Amino acid sequence: MSDAQKGPVFTEIVLEVFKLGGLLVSEGDRMGSEYGITSARWKILGALSLAGEPQTVPQIAGSMGLTRQAVQRLVDAMQKDNLLLFQDNPGHKRAKLISLSDLGKTVYSKLYDKQSGWAKTCSAGITQAELETTLSVLERISGAIDR
Amino acid sequence: MSDAQKGPVFTEIVLEVFKLGGLLVSEGDRMGSEYGITSARWKILGALSLAGEPQTVPQIAGSMGLTRQAVQRLVDAMQKDNLLLFQDNPGHKRAKLISLSDLGKTVYSKLYDKQSGWAKTCSAGITQAELETTLSVLERISGAIDR
């Protein structure tokens, strides 16, 4: 199989990633609106929950592939809305440690449940193997761009 | 194989789509900067080229999964930069037909060549079958959300 045919498929994947990204943001906004949360804020909650321990802004940014400035703005706004807690960082005066507040934990937990049902609906008719191949391919493409 | 395991993989795909989307936008901006073009503008050029005939703003928006307002703003700016041509639409006084100018065609062609080499590098080590599975899965997920 010649590589020549991979170009067009690759281009279609790129366009589909753009399109799907937009749809996922809209869907996330819709699901989160009940709790006054947007897709971007949801991602922050997820990153903190996944990490399991308080994180600094640059750490969150790194794990999500965003700039620290973008994360900083979201985090500042979310603290004002009582979704996050800032703690002093022993050993670094400027870089505060950020963790989920009780409200943040509650909201994330409810969103997780809501998302689980939605994910099941969306992946109906797609096999586990297909999903795993897709994830692997997307990760390899990300990796090829990153370095 | 139980469906229960599909949820976590699905969630990872969602996060990877967000991350990859960001990387692709940056990469597109980088490649287009030589011609004074951004990822968003590139997508407009691509949509018009793919259509093969002049399109209205709502038509472009539909094919790209964006709102007509977002497309309108890009298209207006691109006409000012001589990348696009507006033609009167016989049969509709408001909805102008938009097509690539000579400059637009030239720029798109050069970007296409540039992107081809890049796509080959990115897809190194990924089989045609894997790429096709990925595209199919992404399209099915989009489809599941859309309706």
Next chain:
DNA sequence: GGCGAATTGACAACATGTTGACAACCTCGG
């Protein structure tokens, strides 16, 4: 200990996307 380099927070300017609203235009059924 101290100095140069890297990290971090803060602020600004900009690009790109959304939603909402309004008026002008088009279409189609009665």
Next chain:
DNA sequence: CCGAGGTTGTCAACATGTTGTCAATTCGCC
């Protein structure tokens, strides 16, 4: 023919991301 309802362009407000810059802080090496 005409009026109701959908389509289109336009404008505004906002959310989210980027890059660039600056000062404060921290880190690593001598």
